[in-house]
Amino acid sequence: xxxxxxxxxxxxxxxxxxxxxxxxxxxxxxxxxxxxxxxxxxxxxxxxxxxxxxxxxxxxxxxxxxxxxxxxxxxxxxxxxxxxxxxxxxxxxxxxxxxxxxxxxxxxxxxxxxxxxxxxxxxxxxxxxxxxxxxxxxxxxxxxxxxxxxxxxxxxxxxxxxxxxxxxxxxxxxxxxxxxxxxxxxxxxxxxxxxxxxxxxxxxxxxxxxxxxxxxxxxxxxxxxxxxxxxxxxxxxxxxxxxxxxxxxxxxxxxxxxxxxxxxxxxxxxxxxxxxxxxxxxxxxxxxxxxxxxxxxxxxxxxxxxxxxxxxxxxxxxxxxxxxxx
Numbered sequence: 001x002x003x004x005x006x007x008x009x010x011x012x013x014x015x016x017x018x019x020x021x022x023x024x025x026x027x028x029x030x031x032x033x034x035x036x037x038x039x040x041x042x043x044x045x046x047x048x049x050x051x052x053x054x055x056x057x058x059x060x061x062x063x064x065x066x067x068x069x070x071x072x073x074x075x076x077x078x079x080x081x082x083x084x085x086x087x088x089x090x091x092x093x094x095x096x097x098x099x100x101x102x103x104x105x106x107x108x109x110x111x112x113x114x115x116x117x118x119x120x121x122x123x124x125x126x127x128x129x130x131x132x133x134x135x136x137x138x139x140x141x142x143x144x145x146x147x148x149x150x151x152x153x154x155x156x157x158x159x160x161x162x163x164x165x166x167x168x169x170x171x172x173x174x175x176x177x178x179x180x181x182x183x184x185x186x187x188x189x190x191x192x193x194x195x196x197x198x199x200x201x202x203x204x205x206x207x208x209x210x211x212x213x214x215x216x217x218x219x220x221x222x223x224x225x226x227x228x229x230x231x232x233x234x235x236x237x238x239x240x241x242x243x244x245x246x247x248x249x250x251x252x253x254x255x256x257x258x259x260x261x262x263x264x265x266x267x268x269x270x271x272x273x274x275x276x277x278x279x280x281x282x283x284x285x286x287x288x289x290x291x292x293x294x295x296x297x298x299x300x301x302x303x304x305x306x307x308x309x310x311x312x313x314x315x316x317x318x319x320x321x322x323x324x325x326x
Contacts, residue, residue, distance in 0.1 A: 019046045022085065027092070031121035032107050032114060038065055038094030038122060042131050043085040045325065052136035052161075052323030053090040055123050055152070056080055059143030060169075062098035067142065069099065073304045074295045076142055080166075083313055088325025089138070092126040094118075111239035116151045123156045136323050140164040143268065143294065146260075150248045153256070162257040164319055166312070167269045167294050170277040174205045174241045176269075177230070181223065183267065197223060209241070249280035258285045259319035261312065263292035265299035287315035 022044040028035050045051055056077045063069055067076030081091040097106040106114045127134055139160045141149030146168020153160055178201050185194040200219050204227055207214045216224035230237055258281055262271040278286055289311045291299055296312040
């Protein structure tokens with residue numbers, strides 16, 4: 001059972017003639033018996049209107065409702081909420097487990113599916129808002145949130161009318177880690193030494209997936225430490241690594257309006273990894289963002305406190321055109 005508590009009205013803008021002012025509402029909801037906290041943004045609208053509504057999903061790690069972690073503050077989700085609000089779309093974003101002021105952990109012993117259930121509960125919360133049009137539900141996910149958006153699409157009702165998968169995770173998590181660490185090794189070591197380390201990583205992943213004993217022997221200390229941390233995640237990592245995003249994408253219904261973006265300077269999710277995902281989505285949905293990194297900034301920009309690049313905003317506005325109230 002999911003419960004909803006409207007805690008406070010925290011922001012408003014000038015009321016339009018014969019209309020309702022834009023407002024942010026602080027909202028709590030529950031999933032697996034744990035309280036989560038989020039912000040609903042309702043743009044200015046005519047009284048009685050029902051608006052398209054988008055659930056915003058963050059990337060990996062303890063990422064809060066604004067798209068921030070303790071060490072980085074790109075404000076990705078807050079900026080996306082602003083952009084969608086300009087088009088008259090309601091948004092709901094929430095603090096993922098382990099993030100935000102509460103740092104609330106997931107239930108003990110939970111595996112990766114706990115994050116999908118939390119997102120499902122947030123979707124249900126958004127659906128119940130009096131301003132929400134239940135026939136125009138949307139999900140927008142960044143990075144890991146892009147993969148999660150497709151998983152939410154398979155488990156909620158009504159199904160979303162649109163998905164925006166922004167720099168989405170498009171491969172199994174251990175394959176992505178191997179790719180990212182491999183690129184760092186190639187940049188730091190001679191080819192033969194990098195090749196040895198990448199071989200040890202591939203062997204660790206293969207053993208892990210087949211349930212045979214894993215070993216970090218021979219790995220550089222920093223690499224060994226990473227894979228020891230991964231091994232300690234137990235069932236959580238196993239459930240996460242079992243997800244192959246192109247397989248999930250095959251369950252997205254035909255007719256769903258889908259946007260996929262990739263930045264040509266994105267080292268986390270390179271453009272050359274996207275074809276299997278696009279093929280599974282049964283159509284061309286890609287917006288290639290020239291020169292942009294994983295946070296939709298020009299290559300080499302600081303991560304923190306930067307605006308979203310115009311190319312990303314253009315792609316987003318084109319995607320949301322059927323639901324926009326400009």
